[in-house]
Amino acid sequence: MFSFFRKKTAPAAAPAAPAAATVDSTSVADEVGASPAAVVATEAVVHPVERPQAPRSSWLGRLKAGLKRTGSNLAQVFTGTRIDDELYEELEAALLMADTGVAATEFLLADLKRRVKDTQATDPAKVKALLADALAELLEPLEAELTIGRVATPTVMMVAGVNGAGKTTSIGKLTRHLAGGGAKVLLAAADTFRAAAREQLAVWADRNQVEIVSQAGGDPAAVCFDAVSAGKARGCDVVIADTAGRLATQAHLMEELRKIRRSVGRAMDGAPHEVLLVVDGNTGQNALAQVKAFDAVLGLTGLIVTKLDGTAKGGVLAAIALWGRERVAAGGAVVPVYFIGVGEALEDLETFDAREFAQALLN
Numbered sequence: 001m002f003s004f005f006r007k008k009t010a011p012a013a014a015p016a017a018p019a020a021a022t023v024d025s026t027s028v029a030d031e032v033g034a035s036p037a038a039v040v041a042t043e044a045v046v047h048p049v050e051r052p053q054a055p056r057s058s059w060l061g062r063l064k065a066g067l068k069r070t071g072s073n074l075a076q077v078f079t080g081t082r083i084d085d086e087l088y089e090e091l092e093a094a095l096l097m098a099d100t101g102v103a104a105t106e107f108l109l110a111d112l113k114r115r116v117k118d119t120q121a122t123d124p125a126k127v128k129a130l131l132a133d134a135l136a137e138l139l140e141p142l143e144a145e146l147t148i149g150r151v152a153t154p155t156v157m158m159v160a161g162v163n164g165a166g167k168t169t170s171i172g173k174l175t176r177h178l179a180g181g182g183a184k185v186l187l188a189a190a191d192t193f194r195a196a197a198r199e200q201l202a203v204w205a206d207r208n209q210v211e212i213v214s215q216a217g218g219d220p221a222a223v224c225f226d227a228v229s230a231g232k233a234r235g236c237d238v239v240i241a242d243t244a245g246r247l248a249t250q251a252h253l254m255e256e257l258r259k260i261r262r263s264v265g266r267a268m269d270g271a272p273h274e275v276l277l278v279v280d281g282n283t284g285q286n287a288l289a290q291v292k293a294f295d296a297v298l299g300l301t302g303l304i305v306t307k308l309d310g311t312a313k314g315g316v317l318a319a320i321a322l323w324g325r326e327r328v329a330a331g332g333a334v335v336p337v338y339f340i341g342v343g344e345a346l347e348d349l350e351t352f353d354a355r356e357f358a359q360a361l362l363n
């Protein structure tokens with residue numbers, strides 16, 4: 001089993017990959033109704049590259065800087081000397097301003113009041129610490145490590161999200177960590193319509209020296225089928241499909257995602273093993289709406305929340321966590337936040353830590 005973001009050193013030498021150059025995908029194409037996908041960049045596959053990892057503390061600084069405004073708005077609430085209705089009203093407003101949403105704000109306020117009562121706190125500064133506890137506890141179920149090779153090999157991941165959420169960039173960053181850890185990665189450019197999208201993914205594949213399956217203007221489901229078949233045939237550890245951005249309201253495009261999911265399942269039993277949604281942390285409550293809508297269509301297994309280094313307010317994570325609780329209460333599984341994005345560079349992807357996040361938010 002492979003576990004990422006824990007493993008800092010690359011293995012000594014990667015076995016040379018077979019120089020497979022084509023995918024025999026005639027039957028594939030027949031099945032999903034498209035011509036075989038072209039395979040590009042098929043040199044020796046895994047070259048674990050040891051790049052210096054940014055220390056976690058500097059990453060946390062960027063997160064804190066991104067969430068600064070929320071932090072100072074929330075901190076302002078606790079500068080008085082009394083714990084009274086006014087404090088709770090100001091806190092409610094600050095949480096709503098931070099994109100926490102009505103339900104999660106109500107949940108946090110009720111939880112906080114309970115904690116204040118239990119601890120008989122009298123100092124607003126103590127209430128702030130109790131809020132950090134309440135928030136960390138709410139967010140805690142979102143913490144999980146993405147593992148590969150646990151269920152099957154290759155581990156097949158499908159990545160979806162609205163336009164510009166940061167899917168391709170996040171895949172590039174993730175690939176870097178996977179390849180850096182010695183995993184053999186294959187990327188599938190399922191955004192077949194835009195040449196720029198294919199090229200963007202190809203650049204990430206090139207940088208990370210991994211293979212990519214890509215095809216101009218073809219059927220995204222066929223490309224993914226071919227990629228998974230190639231991943232199996234070539235002994236890859238991971239296959240990651242980068243899909244085109246779309247709104248959850250575009251029914252035909254959501255249907256296309258379903259089709260991709262199905263064709264991946266036909267290429268390999270049990271695949272996709274991960275269905276990841278990438279959401280832009282700046283989109284506030286809209287991010288929660290995206291999570292719900294994509295989950296309803298695809299059945300999500302994890303999230304990547306990007307752009308938390310910018311003007312994001314961060315509260316939406318609490319809203320997502322509350323939604324997750326309801327999902328679990330209804331018999332579903334947790335949809336964890338595997339990673340958060342805190343910048344555009346390769347190393348700007350980190351695992352989600354509830355306590356750190358709560359502290360960054362209440363900076």
Ligand SMILES: Nc1nc2c(ncn2[C@@H]2O[C@H](COP(=O)(O)OP(=O)(O)OP(=O)(O)O)[C@@H](O)[C@H]2O)c(=O)[nH]1
Pocket residue numbers: 161162163164165166167168169170191197243244245246278306307308309310340341342343344348
């Ligand atoms: N600041 C910041 N920018 C990011 C982050 N993640 C992605 N971006 C930027 O967001 C923009 C869009 O990223 P893409 O990866 O192309 O987004 P996408 O979801 O693949 O977009 P489409 O394929 O067009 O739907 C790029 O300029 C990225 O550099 C992040 O964590 N922080």
Ligand SMILES: [Mg+2]
Pocket residue numbers: 167168169191197242243244245
């Ligand atoms: Mg993209």
